[in-house]
Amino acid sequence: MNWKTTATAMGLALLASTSLARADGELNIYNWGNYTSPDVIKKFEAKYNIKVTITDYDSNDTALAKVRQGGTGFDIAVPSQTYVPIWIKEGLVLETDPGKMENFKNVAPEWANPDFDPGRKYSVPWALGTVGVVVNTDAYKGPADSWGIIFNTPDELKGKVNVVPEMNDVIFAAIKYVGGQQCTTDKEVLKKVRDTLVAAKPNWIAMEYNTIEKMGAGDFKATSDWNGSALRQRLANPAIHYNYPKEGFGLWSDNVVVLKEAKNVENAKLFQNFIMDPENAAGLSAFHRYANAITGSDKYMPADMKDAPEVVIPAADKPHAELQQMCAPEIQEIYTKIWTELQK
Amino acid sequence: MATAEEVAKAAERRDIRDRWLLSAPALLIIFLAATGPLLIVLVYSFLTPGSYGDVKWQFSPEAWIAVFLERDIFDDTLSVAAAHVTIFLRSIKLAVVTTIATLALGFPTAYFMATRSEKTRDLWLFLITIPFWTNLLIRTFAVLQIIRNEGIINTILLKLGIISSPIQILYTDTAILIGMAYVYLPLMVLPIYASMEKLDFRLVEAGYDLYATRFKVLRKIIFPLVKPGVIAGSILVFIPALGAYVTPSVLGGGKNMMLSNLIELQFGQGRNWPLGSALSIAVMIIVMVALLAYVRNAGKSGVRHG
Numbered sequence: 001m002n003w004k005t006t007a008t009a010m011g012l013a014l015l016a017s018t019s020l021a022r023a024d025g026e027l028n029i030y031n032w033g034n035y036t037s038p039d040v041i042k043k044f045e046a047k048y049n050i051k052v053t054i055t056d057y058d059s060n061d062t063a064l065a066k067v068r069q070g071g072t073g074f075d076i077a078v079p080s081q082t083y084v085p086i087w088i089k090e091g092l093v094l095e096t097d098p099g100k101m102e103n104f105k106n107v108a109p110e111w112a113n114p115d116f117d118p119g120r121k122y123s124v125p126w127a128l129g130t131v132g133v134v135v136n137t138d139a140y141k142g143p144a145d146s147w148g149i150i151f152n153t154p155d156e157l158k159g160k161v162n163v164v165p166e167m168n169d170v171i172f173a174a175i176k177y178v179g180g181q182q183c184t185t186d187k188e189v190l191k192k193v194r195d196t197l198v199a200a201k202p203n204w205i206a207m208e209y210n211t212i213e214k215m216g217a218g219d220f221k222a223t224s225d226w227n228g229s230a231l232r233q234r235l236a237n238p239a240i241h242y243n244y245p246k247e248g249f250g251l252w253s254d255n256v257v258v259l260k261e262a263k264n265v266e267n268a269k270l271f272q273n274f275i276m277d278p279e280n281a282a283g284l285s286a287f288h289r290y291a292n293a294i295t296g297s298d299k300y301m302p303a304d305m306k307d308a309p310e311v312v313i314p315a316a317d318k319p320h321a322e323l324q325q326m327c328a329p330e331i332q333e334i335y336t337k338i339w340t341e342l343q344k
Numbered sequence: 345m346a347t348a349e350e351v352a353k354a355a356e357r358r359d360i361r362d363r364w365l366l367s368a369p370a371l372l373i374i375f376l377a378a379t380g381p382l383l384i385v386l387v388y389s390f391l392t393p394g395s396y397g398d399v400k401w402q403f404s405p406e407a408w409i410a411v412f413l414e415r416d417i418f419d420d421t422l423s424v425a426a427a428h429v430t431i432f433l434r435s436i437k438l439a440v441v442t443t444i445a446t447l448a449l450g451f452p453t454a455y456f457m458a459t460r461s462e463k464t465r466d467l468w469l470f471l472i473t474i475p476f477w478t479n480l481l482i483r484t485f486a487v488l489q490i491i492r493n494e495g496i497i498n499t500i501l502l503k504l505g506i507i508s509s510p511i512q513i514l515y516t517d518t519a520i521l522i523g524m525a526y527v528y529l530p531l532m533v534l535p536i537y538a539s540m541e542k543l544d545f546r547l548v549e550a551g552y553d554l555y556a557t558r559f560k561v562l563r564k565i566i567f568p569l570v571k572p573g574v575i576a577g578s579i580l581v582f583i584p585a586l587g588a589y590v591t592p593s594v595l596g597g598g599k600n601m602m603l604s605n606l607i608e609l610q611f612g613q614g615r616n617w618p619l620g621s622a623l624s625i626a627v628m629i630i631v632m633v634a635l636l637a638y639v640r641n642a643g644k645s646g647v648r649h650g
Contacts, residue, residue: 059613061613064396064397065398065611086396166613167614187417201599204599206597206598207598207599219492336610336614336615340614343598343599344426
């Protein structure tokens with residue numbers, strides 16, 4: 001019975017491969033795409049003799065949905081600060097107590113005890129960023145430090161503005177623009193937000209994520225965007241400037257957590273500690289082009305990032321930064337309705 | 345004799361039973377793989393949304409109500425879900441226009457192919473299928489490279505001095521239509537060609553001999569005979585066009601939602617899985633009704649052979 005032998009062999013091979021995958025010296029990272037520095041990973045692998053596997057996701061919701069289903073085989077994920085409380089509340093993450101880890105002393109004081117993870121019981125900062133306005137100054141020379149570029153577009157930019165379709169970011173910006181508070185329950189403010197958005201849309205050319213390439217090719221002359229993306233655009237074309245809206249702009253941070261279902265808990269903890277080292281944190285920044293929350297990392301930062309206005313928020317703009325929060329489900333439902341209304 | 349008959353009957357019964365048993369695994373897989381997920385979608389559409397995605401196992405008709413009616417965010421009045429209707433109509437319109445465009449391009453193409461010599465026919469068929477070898481996303485990005493502001497068309501026109509500033513094609517409805525027609529054209533050409541290939545061109549000659557005009561030959565002879573191909577092609581184009589996601593997003597700029605975007609929103613940032621499920625089922629029902637109406641109409645005015 002030849003097929004029996006084959007089947008047995010195949011079964012054994014399958015068993016062997018799965019047991020290998022679970023062997024010691026493994027770490028499975030689940031992270032946003034194009035976000036994990038290969039150099040830093042190589043360094044980690046060499047230092048601890050651990051094989052790292054990286055799997056990409058494209059949104060917080062995808063990551064949350066997948067991990068909640070269970071059985072993913074991932075050890076580490078990198079949710080944004082708005083989602084960290086949900087991961088904790090849903091019991092998806094392991095209390096690894098990074099606050100007590102060796103390298104924790106490097107975490108900048110303002111990020112050592114954040115509201116989304118009091119006492120840093122679960123998470124380690126991975127990257128920090130802002131959401132602002134990018135303008136190609138060849139097309140528009142006027143003042144651009146306002147959400148008005150997006151919501152009350154100047155004539156030169158009409159039909160050339162893109163909006164990154166991240167619902168929470170866009171509605172946050174619109175609330176700031178009309179003078180409200182994030183996650184507001186004030187219907188008057190929300191109504192103004194909807195009207196502002198609907199009135200602004202005819203001046204937009206697109207609602208796309210692919211801003212680096214399109215700003216570079218001149219398809220867009222202005223866009224709402226993340227700072228790291230803006231930095232890459234300026235390096236390609238010096239006329240492109242990143243602006244911090246004076247009405248208030250969103251601050252975000254992505255954080256490394258260890259999953260409760262992790263098979264390689266010790267390795268995951270090693271990784272959490274490893275990336276709080278200044279040199280490694282700078283290595284991560286050099287790749288993803290965002291700032292990090294590790295003091296002392298600046299001396300290892302690449303030259304083109306050290307004083308980059310996209311990475312280092314100018315002192316004058318700093319008071320307008322506000323950490324974005326996750327709104328209550330009822331508010332989120334209103335956001336979705338406004339969003340549907342906007343894109344209908 | 346009776347026993348022989350019985351034996352034969354028993355053998356037949358056994359045969360039927362064996363057939364069922366042998367096909368059972370396949371039937372089971374088809375049932376689980378095709379019907380199973382759909383049943384889950386159906387069940388989910390009657391549940392309560394979880395706070396952060398997923399569902400709570402609690403019956404609720406809310407999702408189905410939300411498909412058709414919307415509660416105003418600001419004054420709490422119920423009205424027809426205008427946003428949903430607009431998005432449904434936009435998708436249906438796009439699917440219809442795409443079908444018409446591919447038919448207009450595909451019919452002559454198929455005719456051209458069918459009237460070549462046997463040897464070259466295979467070559468044409470081969471050429472039509474080549475785009476299928478590449479991923480849909482890549483084909484769409486190729487179209488984008490052609491029509492964008494600094495793309496091939498605009499660069500050539502600018503260099504020739506025909507235009508002084510680039511024509512904005514990308515992110516318009518025209519761009520979506522160009523992309524859709526290009527992507528779905530083979531699905532229209534192939535079934536029409538299959539019918540056209542079997543067409544007896546002596547009938548066409550006979551038509552000319554009897555003093556029919558070219559148009560009359562097309563309308564009275566060719567079209568009725570290749571109608572099954574046209575129907576199949578239209579269905580093959582209409583259904584995927586209705587759910588098109590990649591092409592409208594990439595070429596249209598994502599400013600205006602299609603049905604697929606609306607559904608995706610509910611499973612992503614909207615966190616309303618039941619509404620997403622209900623919308624998906626609603627789309628299926630629309631497709632089914634449209635198909636039934638189409639096939640029935642097409643059948644009624646069927647071919648009459650004289």
